[in-house]
Amino acid sequence: AQKVTQAQTEISVVEKEDVTLDCVYETRDTTYYLFWYKQPPSGELVFLIRRNSFDEQNEISGRYSWNFQKSASSFNFTITASQVVDSAVYFCALTGQNTGNQFYFGTGTSLTVIP
Amino acid sequence: EPEVTQTPSHQVTQMGQEVILRCVPISNHLYFYWYRQILGQKVEFLVSFYNNEISEKSEIFDDQFSVERPDGSNFTLKIRSTKLEDSAMYFCASRPLAGPSYEQYFGPGTRLTVT
Numbered sequence: 001a002q003k004v005t006q007a008q009t010e011i012s013v014v015e016k017e018d019v020t021l022d023c024v025y026e027t028r029d030t031t032y033y034l035f036w037y038k039q040p041p042s043g044e045l046v047f048l049i050r051r052n053s054f055d056e057q058n059e060i061s062g063r064y065s066w067n068f069q070k071s072a073s074s075f076n077f078t079i080t081a082s083q084v085v086d087s088a089v090y091f092c093a094l095t096g097q098n099t100g101n102q103f104y105f106g107t108g109t110s111l112t113v114i115p
Numbered sequence: 116e117p118e119v120t121q122t123p124s125h126q127v128t129q130m131g132q133e134v135i136l137r138c139v140p141i142s143n144h145l146y147f148y149w150y151r152q153i154l155g156q157k158v159e160f161l162v163s164f165y166n167n168e169i170s171e172k173s174e175i176f177d178d179q180f181s182v183e184r185p186d187g188s189n190f191t192l193k194i195r196s197t198k199l200e201d202s203a204m205y206f207c208a209s210r211p212l213a214g215p216s217y218e219q220y221f222g223p224g225t226r227l228t229v230t
Contacts, residue, residue: 033218037221043204043223043224044223044224045158045206045221045224047218050218091158095219102160102163102171102173103148103150103158103208103219105157105158105159106157107156108157
C-alpha cells in the first residue's frame with residue numbers, strides 16, 4: 001500500500017528560526033518519487049521540490065533543503081531562516097511507477113511563522 | 116511557462132444540481148487527473164484519464180461523477196446531483212506521456228460550495 005504520514009499537524013515558529021517538516025512514507029514500488037507542495041491560504045498547490053527514489057543525495061535550494069533517508073522511508077523538508085510568507089500548509093506526496101501514477105498526499109502540516 | 120488552468124475559480128450550487136468543472140491541461144500532456152480536497156483535509160485522488168478513457172479511479176469516484184475530454188484542450192469533471200459533502204476544492208492535474216519523474220502539474224483549483 002502507498003501511504004504518506006505527516007505526524008506534525010501544526011507548527012509555529014518565530015521568524016528567522018529554522019523549521020523541519022517531517023514526512024514518512026510507505027510504498028511497494030522500487031521506483032518512486034517524492035514531492036513537497038505548499039498550499040498558501042489562497043488554496044493553490046505550489047510545487048516546491050521533487051526527489052527520485054534512486055537519488056539519495058540531499059540538496060539545498062535557497063532557503064529550502066531536504067533530507068531523504070531511504071532506509072528510514074523519510075523525506076523531511078527544512079526551511080531555514082523562516083519568513084512570515086512561509087506560513088502555509090505543506091504537503092508531502094508520493095507517486096510511483098506501479099501506482100497508476102496517482103499522487104498520495106499526506107495530511108499536511110500547517111506552518112505558522114510568527115513575526 | 117505553460118500551466119494548467121481551471122474554471123471557474125469558485126462555484127456555488129444548490130444541492131441536487133449538476134455542476135461541470137473545467138480544466139485546460141498543458142497542451143502536450145496526455146495524462147489527466149482530478150483530485151479533491153475537503154476543507155482542512157488532505158488532497159485525495161479521484162480519477163486519472165488517458166487515451167480518452169478512465170485509467171484508474173478511487174472509491175470516491177462513484178456514479179455521480181464523470182469525466183470527459185470533449186475536445187483537444189478541455190478536460191471536465193461533472194457531478195450529476197451534488198450533495199453537501201461534495202463541497203471541496205477540486206484540482207485538475209496533467210503530465211506528459213513520458214516524464215523523468217512522473218511529476219504532475221496542478222491547476223489552481225475550483226472551490227465548489229454546495230448549499
